Amino acid sequence: QSALTQFRSVSGSPGQSVTISCTGTSSDFGGYNYVSWYQHHPGKAPKLMIYDVSERPSGVPDRFSGSKSGNTASLTISGLQAEDEADYYCCSYAGSYSWVFGGGTKLTVL
Amino acid sequence: EVQLLESGGGLVQPGGSLRLSCAGSGFTFSTYAMSWVRQAPGKGLEWVSVISGTGGTTYYADSVRGRFTSSRDNSKNTLYLQMNSLRAEDTAVFYCAKGSSAYFSDVRFFDFWGRGTLVTVSS
Numbered sequence: 001q002s003a004l005t006q007f008r009s010v011s012g013s014p015g016q017s018v019t020i021s022c023t024g025t026s027s028d029f030g031g032y033n034y035v036s037w038y039q040h041h042p043g044k045a046p047k048l049m050i051y052d053v054s055e056r057p058s059g060v061p062d063r064f065s066g067s068k069s070g071n072t073a074s075l076t077i078s079g080l081q082a083e084d085e086a087d088y089y090c091c092s093y094a095g096s097y098s099w100v101f102g103g104g105t106k107l108t109v110l
Numbered sequence: 111e112v113q114l115l116e117s118g119g120g121l122v123q124p125g126g127s128l129r130l131s132c133a134g135s136g137f138t139f140s141t142y143a144m145s146w147v148r149q150a151p152g153k154g155l156e157w158v159s160v161i162s163g164t165g166g167t168t169y170y171a172d173s174v175r176g177r178f179t180s181s182r183d184n185s186k187n188t189l190y191l192q193m194n195s196l197r198a199e200d201t202a203v204f205y206c207a208k209g210s211s212a213y214f215s216d217v218r219f220f221d222f223w224g225r226g227t228l229v230t231v232s233s
Contacts, residue, residue, distance in 0.1 A: 003154055003156075036218070036219035038220075043225070044225060045224055046207075048219060048220065051219040091155070091220070097214055099160075100157065102154060102155075103154035
């Protein structure tokens with residue numbers, strides 16, 4: 001499986017909104033709506049932010065939202081805060097008991 | 111509080127072997143599938159393997175199949191990854207991640223992760 005495609009970096013100012021996209025093929029997404037997003041501060045454990053395309057685990061602020069259209073999934077972060085600066089990875093169940101991740105997007109809060 | 115703690119990483123020569131461990135706590139370990147995910151330097155995350163809650167079924171990424179073996183000891187709440195025939199391209203931080211279900215076929219996401227352990231394959 002090839003990695004899902006993410007832009008390498010995105011930036012925004014505090015209070016603004018940013019959208020991180022994740023593009024694959026129909027086989028990458030496996031025809032399932034099992035897209036998840038992870039926040040990773042280097043040196044720390046990755047953290048689940050969104051699952052099943054748009055569901056938020058308890059404790060994740062509602063500033064984080066997810067969506068999917070066709071073969072592109074998106075993570076939107078509104079009201080940017082300094083602590084949101086991190087790497088973000090999308091992930092999808094790709095069928096045949098395998099999972100595929102995106103290459104990651106580095107979010108910089110200016 | 112769910113905690114996952116990886117250990118066993120280190121420097122190994124090409125062709126060598128290494129066994130990673132992941133100790134889980136704060137949840138009923140045996141009732142969840144577990145995965146290994148790795149991150150090579152400067153690269154993104156790569157799914158490596160999944161093992162069912164009972165340990166009876168495993169699946170692997172093409173890049174490691176036949177060289178890596180995942181197992182678990184539910185009496186010790188510990189997940190393992192035996193890595194053989196290691197290559198330079200296996201150099202990465204290896205993370206263990208808790209699956210969202212006991213059955214690998216029902217895993218939709220990974221809800222908790224460890225901080226990882228670094229494996230360096232070099233002569």
